[in-house]
Each structure stands twice: as structure tokens, then as C-alpha cells.
Amino acid sequence: MADSSAMSPTGKRARPALPPWPASGAPRQAAATADRLLESAHALLYERAGSDVPVAEICAHAAANVAMVKYCFGNKDGLFDALLERIVSVLVADVERLDRQDLPPDEKLARHLRAVVRNYVRFPYLNRLLNQRLLSGHDEAVERLSRSFALPMRRWYASVLAEGQEAGTFREVDPTFFFFSVLGAAEYMFSARRWMERAFEEQIDEELLERFTGHLTQLVLTGIQPGTSTASAP
Template structure:
């Protein structure tokens, strides 16, 4: 009797440009529609590829969203590590970081919503790994920069976890609520102008809280 079991699928090799195009398409649609509930068929259509490739590259929707989160936060984590190893003062490092963080949330305002969605659905072991790879590095950055600033007499001792929730929460609330901000803000400020003003405000707010007073 002939062997009727299916043979190996003749799948093309995975290409980074297709993977990146799918992630970028998802990011654009989430921002445009202001929701994480974006159909995978719409993502594939925006990326001009077959929707079956999402399963091929990411396994399922959960894997796809996790890859998007890793892409968006992973870049920030790499920049923090480079900044931490630089020769600047704690004041300079924190200023650079806060400016970059505000720009990151301006560019991808869904970051916290995506992190919460994945975290709430994850089992404990997966959640712990997610925190270790994507959240702990930021808290560690704050811990080391604060320690450097305290040693140099620039900063007083503050809790790095509280600092994390303060700055991330501020960025998330402003840029994920753009419609509300546009309604409340006087003068019809553009998003670029608001980004500059908010960055200056955030830096001053944080430094007023942690700088050593004479």
C-alpha cells in the first residue's frame, strides 16, 4: 500500500525582512486604530504577505505579540546598557535616558498596554522570564545610576522601582491618551511640540525629586 502520510512541507527559509515587515505592520495598525485588537489578516494585508506566514514565523497570535513587545522594548534595553557603560555623570545618563524614553513612548504609545496584556495572560514561569528580560534591566539601570549619583553627591537615595513606575507611568498616560491630551491642552500644540515640552517637564520633575539639596 502506498504511504499516504504527508511529506515534509516545502516551506521557504525564514527571512528577517518578512518578519520585520509583519511586526512593523502590526505596530502601525495598533497606533492608527488605538487598540491591540488588530486582526492578523489585516496585519498580513498591510505587510503585503500571506496571512499564513504569521503562524510560520511566530507560531500563534500570542507569539506574534510577544515578538512585537520584545522588538519595541529590546531596543530600549540595548541603549540603556550602552548608556550605563558610558563615562558620563549620573545626571547626564538619566537626562539622556528620560529623553529617549519619552521619544520611545511617543513612537510606540501602546507599550504598557501590550506588556499588561501579555503579562496578565502568561503563566507564572513565563511572566517571570518576561520581567527578567524586559523590565528588570530598566530597574537595574535606575538602581546603578542612582547609586552613581549618590556616590557623587548628585542624588539622594530613592527607590529604583518607584522611579520606574513614576517615569513609565507618566510616559504611558500622556502618549496612550493623545485624544484626551489634545482636548485638554491649550493652544492646539502639535505632538512634536508636546513631546519637547513633556520631556523638559519630566526631566525637571524627576530631578526635583532625586537631586541632593544643599
């Protein structure tokens, strides 16, 4: 990722090589098509960085018959749900790996924030797809994403925040609010990236991502330091 031109997830310039797709181990013969469909959905959503992709294009890209979507996933929503499940399982595994390391809580959070920013580069369509599924009214999809992503993430934030509070590094912070405000602070630059380009005339390249990670880390880690409550906070 040293080449800054390869980092622009803006869809405006020639696309860089696609970041590696997280494999699901050695798929059985029957699951190979499903895996190819997921990989194609990822590739095309990455390319479009947020716009919708017709199921026919995904099938053409995967060299799969359209009927295979129905066979493997029920329908397009099912395919996108499976894609989301794959991605969030990667994110949660990252957090679990980080948690097993012997690091102070502020260092754990700093590394996590860096990874969150990087994941919006790896999966620039993640938030749009997530919000689409959350707003879809399909309770089952919401439940599944709650179990596989929201609950484990909030649980991890709660444990890191408690650890830091015990160590005297952090003040008391509500882990639910922390979940929303930290992920929101990280994602909005990506979901509103057109403003970055058109209003502020900046490109989301390697240099900008480094500066943004620094900004986010300092805002959050300073923001939860103990004994610095402000007069204005209720």
C-alpha cells in the same frame, strides 16, 4: 523631526511617515516573512495608536498567508510577544549604550528621560500592548518581559541612582519605585492622550513634547536631589 505636523501620534490627522523600524540584522530567507509580519504589525498598530488590529489585516499588509503567523509565531499573541521583545531589546540596548558613555549620573538620567518620551512617540502602542500581555495571565509572557525589560531597566536605575548617591548628586531612592513612578510619569500622557486633545485641547506635537520632556526632567531630577526632604513626606 523638525516638522511639527509630522509628530502627532494622535491618529486624528494625516499620519506622518512611519519612524524607521529597528531591523534585526540580515534575516535568513526563512525569517524574512516573520520580519515582514512584525513590521506590518508595527505599522498598523502605529496607525491605530492603541486600538486592536486583526491578524488578517497584518497578513494582508505583509502580503503573507495567514498560516505563516502560526508557522512563525504560533498565534497572534506570539506575534505580538515577538514585537514587544524586539522593541524592549531596542530600549534596553539604548540604556546600555548610554551607560557606556562617560557622563555624570544626572546627565545620563536626563538623556534617558528624553529617550523614554521619544520612544512613546516611536511606539505609541507599546504600553497598551505591554499591559495587555501583563494582564493576560500568561505567566510565560510575563517572565519573558521581566527578563528582557523590567529587570535590566531596574538594574540600570539602581546603578545610576547608586552612582549619583555616591557623588552626592542624588538622595537615596528605591530603584523599584523609581522604575514604576518614572516610567508611569512618562507614559500616562500618551496612554491618556485623548484627554490631551479633547479635555485640554492640546495636540501632542514637537513643541509640546519638548515642554513635556523639560517638565519631566525637572520634576524627576529635582525630586531626587539630596537634602531637600519635605515636612510632608513620611
